[in-house]
Amino acid sequence: MLKRIWAYRRLHRYISHMEVVDCHEHLHPEDTRLAMPMDVAVLLGEYCGQDLLNAGMRAEEYGIVFGSEAAAAQKWAVLQPYLQAIETTSYYRALCISLKKHCGIDKLDKASFEKASQLLQNGNTPGVCERALAASRIRYAMVSSFPATVRVQQLGGRCRYVPMYYVPPMAQEHGFLRRPETLADLEQQADEFIALALQGGRAVKLRVDTPYTAATPAQVQQALDDWLGGVREFCPELCWYFVELLLQRCAVHDLPVSVHTGYWGDFRALSPEHLIPLIEAHPRNRFDLFHLGYPYVNSSLLLAKTHPNVCIDLCWVYLISEQLARDAICRIVDLVPMNKVMGFGADYWHYESVYGHRRLMDRTMALALADKVADGTLTLAQAKRWARAMLWDNPVRFYGLDQ
Template sequence: MSLAEEITQLVEETPFVDTHEHLLEESTRLKGPEKAARPERALKDFSVLLSHYADADLVVAGLPPADYQQFFRPDLSPKDKWKLVGKYYERARHTGYLQNVRESVRMLYGIDDLSADTVQEVSDRVAALIKPGYYQHVLKEVALVEHCQVNSLEEGLFMETAQPELLCQDLSFVRLSTGLDLPYVAKLANREVRSLQDWHQVIDWCFATYGPRAIAVKNQSAYGRKLDYAQVSAQEAAPLFEQYLRDPAKLNEAGHKAIQDHLFHYCVRKATEYKLPVKLHTGYYAGHSNMPLHRLRHNAGDMCELLRQHPDTPFVIMHITYPYQDEAIAIAKHYANAYIDMCWAWIINPLAGVRFVKEFLMAVPANKLLTFGGDYMPVELVPGHARIARRGLAQVLNELVAEGWLTPREVPVLVERLMRGNARELFDYEGTLANWKR
């Protein structure tokens, strides 16, 4: 066996700690699409494999809106569904999203590709796989993932998962700060909110209730605003919050931003108190036709002030701020509390992922990089993403050794660190799991 083959085999055999998913609960998938918040991502035919991320590439390739809606109907046959999307699948088949679909189809169902001739058989195997215990099989046995960290989109704050040892849960603080949802959270906490102080107490309750069992906190406010969170005191925010309580529509944009800024920092301080890393979406947008690239380019610059103001808080900068990944490298090199997560990035652009890891390792201490998160709702798509990530990591390490930047003896330690060691150091998996068992 050659050195390159040995390195590749080592990467293939080392489990990942998966640091970011949106997986539905297994119980939701067993019930089927009628019980899911996003029904198309709980279907029991091949279309579920094209329901997350791949669907955006199909639309960008030309899939008409009406055909898109038809495609995800649960009562349409697999062959009729293929007639709607086959042409667009072929147009987009080389993208990371679609390569991921094919890898997952091969790994889970033993079929090489989707086509008019295979979609019925794939659909039959999709349905047959969905049975109690299949998450354990797909994630641990097929994808070779030790455990996942899940930002559940089924619940507004925190998912009381049935499988905490496999599906660690993030505490989302969007509804507490940047996407305020007073009725939902106040009802959850069984508290009446009449002032900013009351809302602080609600936030405190959320952290006390969910914080000990959370693996991290998560906020994706970059989808709706810049990450320029100013320091706004409680004294400044209190009268604005009272105006918000009376009538949010009458509060101007500056007032809304000031409230969000104040509450964001309040939540970050609470996360630090509970020793929870803060995960922030940065960079590329999911979906299609709505990405304001001019704002995304400021994500990394805005992060610098947050990193400076909260030096004791580990921030996880998600998705490598693609397509501005050079800035992510600079941030991780300069700030001790900045960590970069490659979740989603491998399938947005696999070759950009390879370039990123090569350059990152030449510039930044290796403990600052988390190398895998599938970022999916359907569990069936995690194996393909893990395969693409392993291929990319093996390519990176082989190239760095061949080019003389790494020695062969350095590779095993680096593989262990990048694939699971860094995640084990940054996140308290054992402590969190112990709190679930109490």
């Protein structure tokens, strides 16, 4: 017990003072953000909003709290009865840490909700992104954005632009840059997409909400004909063909490929297990599986253990559940080579939220590694090496951030 507390204190100090790589965010470009009205509800909307709905908040109430019409006092009156249900979640605890840091409040109540909302609005000034990332001790943040909505020139400073190809199920336009008329047109779009990655953070982010299916060229052509002819509204073969084109180009330029796995929507389609044929068909590509594939954590760990071209990433996992992240780190230490794990990233659009998640990570990683020191698996020096590998060495090397 004493050894555990001793190790935790040293590891927590070591980790919390470290500058880290943030492997995943969706941060708004600052010019976009400065035009937005800010209040506490904006930050609450990042993930806590889902918990509120699932805790019973009605749609019209949700519209009041997260819309831009109601005053802070009115939002608080609607919100307050539901907060008790979510106050122990990692989502909410991270938010409270951020509000304490940025607005100096200890607990949300009617007065502090209004005060913090005003302070967030007052702080929404040029340099807000840089200030928030510096306060979170983040040297680089890999920021995934849609090419259709964010230009690469809009993300500078500590942010690295990562173009994102994301296709929700049944998306009529299949997430393309524009409506393709031929397969050659899709190849042209893939070239444009990769050009954006090369100008930005030299990485690509993927998410397709249907299980991977390889298709022959004839099947892809048929799918395009069907879609253009109105025979079918959505053809997942076209999405996966576009992914194929992107992967070919990523291999040529040695660009790493981040893939959303697990939690979101019908998460069964996003299980990392569905990616096994894709990963094995592309040994020249380097994949970073985001979110440990939660809830399919063991599958993603085993993929990293058994495939040289797969790394795993704890981005967003501390927010999903601190306890889950702690358990996962203990298993990772036993199971996965030290150079294949990325230790931090969030999944936020708003800069102020990043701080709370960073602090949750500091605590969770220190607790997990202290467990391994206390049970004799790691020396303190080895535990520090694990922390440094996950938070700096591995992401810097994998994403080429030292170039």
